[in-house]
Amino acid sequence: MNGLQIIMKSCSASTLWIGAASVAAGCASATAYGYTEIFPALLCFAFAFFAQCTGNIGHRYYDEKYGYGENLRDCMSYEDDEGRPVLYCLTEGLRIFSGFTILVGLGLFMMAGWWTLIPGAIIIAINWLNNHGKHPWSRSLFYPIITFILFGPVTVITTDLVISRSSLNQDFVLQDLKLALVMSIVMGFMAFNYHIIFRATHAMLGIGVSKSFTSEFGVKVAAGIIAASTLIYTAVLSVAPIEISVYTGYGFLVLPAVSLILSFTSIYLLMKSTDPTKALNLSLVNIVIVGLATLIIFSIIGYPSISDYPHSDFLDII
Secondary structure (H helix, E strand, O other), rough: OOOOHHHHHHHHHHHHHHHHHHHHHHHHHOOOOOOOHHHHHHHHHHHHHHHHHHHHHHHHHHHHHHHOOHHHHOOOOOOOOOOEEHHHHHHHHHHHHHHHHHHHHHHHHHHHHHHHHHHHHHHHHHHHHOOOOOOOOOOOOOHHHHHHHHHHHHHHHHHHHHHHOOOOOOOOOOOHHHHHHHHHHHHHHHHHHHHHHHHHHHHHHHOOOOOOOOHHHHHHHHHHHHHHHHHHHHHHHHOOOHHHOOOOOHHHHHHHHHHHHHHHHHHHHHHHOOOOHHHHHHHHHHHHHHHHHHHHHHHOOOOOOOOOOOOOOOOOOO
């Protein structure tokens, strides 16, 4: 395995779909109210991509540095084909992707304003705490909660704000964030479920190096947590059209129903299938479907006529 392959493998390409789906949900929340700026949306997708790659490579970097065992398990330990230490390759990967992340982040800062420093600081702090200290968050039992925060409120609400604040067509008002709050809960719980299934899959295959609900309490407990989370986000997603005054959009209920079925199918595969990776893949497909479908649907049924809403003095100064 050469240095480039080590860096690319460390990016964990499959997980990048979660960030893309969460950004799509944020775009959907903005589009529903008539904010349809394409360039800010593309910047958000780019930032999510590079920030996730940076975080994933950083995770591998500290695994190599402290010897947790993931790199060794994936045949990425010691050195590459040219004799360069894996730690060196990962350091170079961190520099490259961190540079791109900073450049895109500066673009968002210049376009949307100083408030973008707040989610940026949260992301940096979480990534630091994920890998440092005697008990790094990424190795803890409750890391799925961090996943909820990152791919829920942080990603969805920030994307909505960037697009809304950059819109040249109409003024932004505080009430426009209602749908973003709803979608942040939905995407957060879906990412939460994916992470539990991810760790459960590793525990069941005997390749886990971190604590998980499955390794600590068994697969039934993990499945129960996923089921409860699914019921919560399904209920929240079902009322999403109400937040944009679509009281007759009953056709939208097909989406939460499909997502519910896919989630419980994932639970079934996790508990009954001899190959738990099927549950993991289906969970990822579920997230992508919800993210893209909400963007398409809200682009069609959204109502941009919001001029009667009062402006928020707080958000006017951001």
